[in-house]
Amino acid sequence: MELFGVGPLEVLLVVLLALVLFGPNDIAKNARTAGRFLNRLYKSEGWRTMTQASTALRNLPNRLAREAELDQLDPSRRTEAAGRPAAPTAPPDSGMTAWTPEGAEASPPLPPPPADPN
Secondary structure (H helix, E strand, C coil): CCECCECHHHHHHHHHHHHHHHHHHHHHHHHHHHHHHHHHHHHCHHHHHHHHHHHHHHHHHHHHHHHHHHHHHHHHHHHHHCCCCCCCCCCCCCCCCCCCCCCCCCCCCCCCCCCCCC
């Protein structure tokens, strides 16, 4: 059974390390101090800024794809709004070509295989 990706043996290891490092009397005080630190960290402006930046970076590819699609659709919407049917537009020529091995020339297509006489 795991809780937050931490198994029972890992929890036991952390508790034993805390007992050895801090002793049984100081564990409560150190846990309280760590809790207060994390509380201040999560409520700080720096944490909010970092969380917002992380969310923006995580959503950036989706936002860029949406904006690019809207830019491509925009000319067809303008022509429809003017009362004319929208003409299909070809994708812009990006200058990309099919990959061929170096030194290989484009060969004509192969003829179909001969028909089976049986």
